[in-house]
Amino acid sequence: MAQQLETTKAFVKLGEFLGNYCDFANGNAELDVEQKNWFHKLDEVVLRASNQNGWFTKENITFAFKEWSKTLSLDNLNHWLGKYEQKGCTPLTVAIIMAGNIPLVGFHDFLSVLITGNKALVKLSSNDKLLLPFLAEYLRSIEPSFSDTVQFTDEILPDFDAVIATGSNNTARYFEYYFGKKPNIIRRNRxxxxxxxxxxxxxxxxxxxxxxxxxxxxxxxxxxxxxxxxxxxxxxxxxxxxxxxxxxxxxxxxxxxxxxxxxxxxxxxxxxxxxxxxxxxxxxxxxxxxxxxxxxxxxxxxxxxxxxxxxxxxxxxxxxxxxxxxxPFGDSQKPTLWDYADGVDTVEFLLKTSSNN
The missing domain is CATH 3.40.309.10 (Aldehyde Dehydrogenase; Chain A, domain 2)
Structure with missing residues (x-):
């Protein structure tokens, strides 16, 4: 429970960081030297992400940052997690296979895995390989325990206990073939x-x-x-x-x-x-x-x-x-933490899998 509190605090700080970066990007922030260093680093990552994927414009990336900055408040996180009964369980290693259609599209899965006390083994899309690793680096700087709970891989996935995979209808069939024997959430086109x-x-x-x-x-x-x-x-x-x-x-x-x-x-x-x-x-x-x-x-x-x-x-x-x-009109790209993709409750899945493990 104590570790979850520290994890929650870290994500709240990440939300504040993302909001402050958006102000910095718009020229509206007064910053200390340490903040400037982080923001200049993130500026470089945003530029590289835009060059790597032409759909990831700075405007769209900062829009995603701004929405996550508003979502990652302590009130939102507590409201989200308050409905679940979380018991002490052995942490799972959860493989997350992410899509790359929009910036940080897999962040909710990443957050869900870590905030439920599990370890995230992340396979990034080639279309979005830069943003999440940077945010993970920032999280490690404020909460060292993330060094042991977050791993990125480009290889064939090593051992894991459960999988959350997002892709097309075609890749979903591939996911079901390879991961069907493990507890899983496999998402298709919607x-x-x-x-x-x-x-x-x-x-x-x-x-x-x-x-x-x-x-x-x-x-x-x-x-x-x-x-x-x-x-x-x-x-x-x-x-x-x-x-x-x-x-x-x-x-x-x-x-x-x-x-x-x-x-x-x-x-x-x-x-x-x-x-x-x-x-x-x-x-x-x-x-x-x-x-x-x-x-x-x-x-x-x-x-x-x-x-x-x-x-x-x-x-x-x-x-x-x-x-x-x-x-409401205008809000489709502003989901809450409890707006689960495909209507599948990720946190409930993780807690249930962990308790059965």
């Missing part, structure tokens, strides 16, 4: 949906633009599908998301926009276009970059039933409703 009723304000639809464009739509919490009422006027969306127009200046995004538009034209698909976002009617949930699919609905109860049937394909639902599990 996408997020926004439900529009037709009466949304311009402000709400502008916030929806944040759900669509943040991280270029690469996150599983990025809205890639719109459910709209019959006869919906898409001009409302296009007018509201105009402030995001400069995204087309980003080369990688623009290349995807041009490619997908060419595919739609050559395939003679019907689609809508405002110069930086393509809207296409399609039953699929996974739309390509620079595109969002839409589907019409007539009856709200039928829509509710459809989304329930497709729950294993959906990460989150954005809408103006206060319904269970619905997220």
């Amino acid at each position: 996408n997020s949906v926004a439900i529009l009723k037709g009466g949304e304000t311009k402000e709400e639809l502008t916030l929806l633009g944040e759900d669509i464009f943040r991280y270029y739509g690469l996150g599983c919490r990025s809205v890639s599908k719109l459910m709209v009422p019959k006869g919906y006027n898409f001009d409302h969306i296009y007018k509201a998301i105009f402030p995001f127009k400069d995204i087309i200046e980003e080369t990688k995004y623009a290349n995807n926009y041009d490619y997908n538009k060419a595919v739609y034209l050559m395939s003679e698909f019907k689609f809508l276009d405002n110069g930086f976002l393509l809207l296409k009617e399609d039953e699929s949930y996974a739309s390509p970059i620079a595109s969002v699919f839409y589907e019409f609905y007539e009856d709200k109860e039928d829509l509710k039933e459809k989304l329930m049937q497709d729950a294993d394909k959906i990460q989150c639902i954005v809408s103006s409703d206060d319904g269970a599990g619905h997220i």
Whole structure:
């Protein structure tokens, strides 16, 4: 219990560090010499991460930092962990195989493993190899016990007791083959949906633009599908998301926009276009970059039933409703600690596995 308290304190300090770095990056911080040294080091890591992965812009990386800085408060951590009964158990070595689609996408798994008293054996994605090791280095500087509980590996995973693996539907089959005999959480492709009723304000639809464009739509919490009422006027969306127009200046995004538009034209698909976002009617949930699919609905109860049937394909639902599990416009990339990926309670899994070990 004492060690968990120290671990919690360390993550709270990490949250403060990330928040202060964001202020530093914006030129709004007065710092002592030690802080400046850490922040200059992190500046270099952010630059290298951006050069290594063109989707990891400084803006998107610092957005991820800022959200984690707000999430890693003592109140949030205590509220999150307060619902669990944690007994003294032998620490597990938990292998974490991380995705790399958005900055620090695997941080919640990393946090969950360590804060439950276990050891993290991390295999990073080649797309995101720099950010988490730096944060781990900072954690070790304020809490030396992390030196024994965090290990990064590029090799075939050595011995471990449980595994948390995130990947595509194809890699999930590979994970199940190799890790199926160990206690595991294996995640597959999911996408997020926004439900529009037709009466949304311009402000709400502008916030929806944040759900669509943040991280270029690469996150599983990025809205890639719109459910709209019959006869919906898409001009409302296009007018509201105009402030995001400069995204087309980003080369990688623009290349995807041009490619997908060419595919739609050559395939003679019907689609809508405002110069930086393509809207296409399609039953699929996974739309390509620079595109969002839409589907019409007539009856709200039928829509509710459809989304329930497709729950294993959906990460989150954005809408103006206060319904269970619905997220307000603009908040899809701001999950709480208790918003578990795929709805699987990672902490409960770790505690149960540890008690059975």
